[in-house]
Amino acid sequence: MHPALNPDDLPLRQERVVFARMRGTQDRVADAITAFAGTMLFVYLHAFWFAVWIALNEGLLGRSGIFDPYPFGLLTMIVSLEAIFLSTFVMVSQNRQAARENVRADLDFETNLRSEVWSAQIGATLGLDPREVEQRVQQLLTENRAKMNGGAQKRS
Secondary structure, eight states: OOTTOOGGGSHHHHHHHHHHHHOOHHHHHHHHHHHHHTSHHHHHHHHHHHHHHHHHHTTTTOGGGOSSOTTTHHHHHHHHHHHHHHHHHHHHHHHHHHHHHHHHHHHHHHHHHHHHHHHHHHHHHHTOOHHHHHHHHHHHHHHHHHHHHHHHHHHO
């Protein structure tokens, strides 16, 4: 790597740094809960919990073990509250993901702008005609779009 280039100045590093600054403890907790809720372990634990709850309340251990008789009102309330909180955690995580994508888009724009300025500067130094270069770029873009549209039409 060129000595004048600092790895911390690279867009990926900047994205991580910017995003880390945006992320608080509450965000980390919401992400952890959302990540766990999206696993099969979460499903298995809930299936087990529901099976035990229902079995106990159907009298598996006798009448003294029944604490939430059919139609399981307490279980229904707990599951409803859990659904409310889980959906909120998912929305918090989605909002953070959208914010991260905005940061990424801003950094991509900055990178593209830097590349364009550097390319123009290098082209001028090499004595290239910017109009000829742009004409070639437009030609290649047109050809590429035609290939993409042709491939899309063949799939249809």
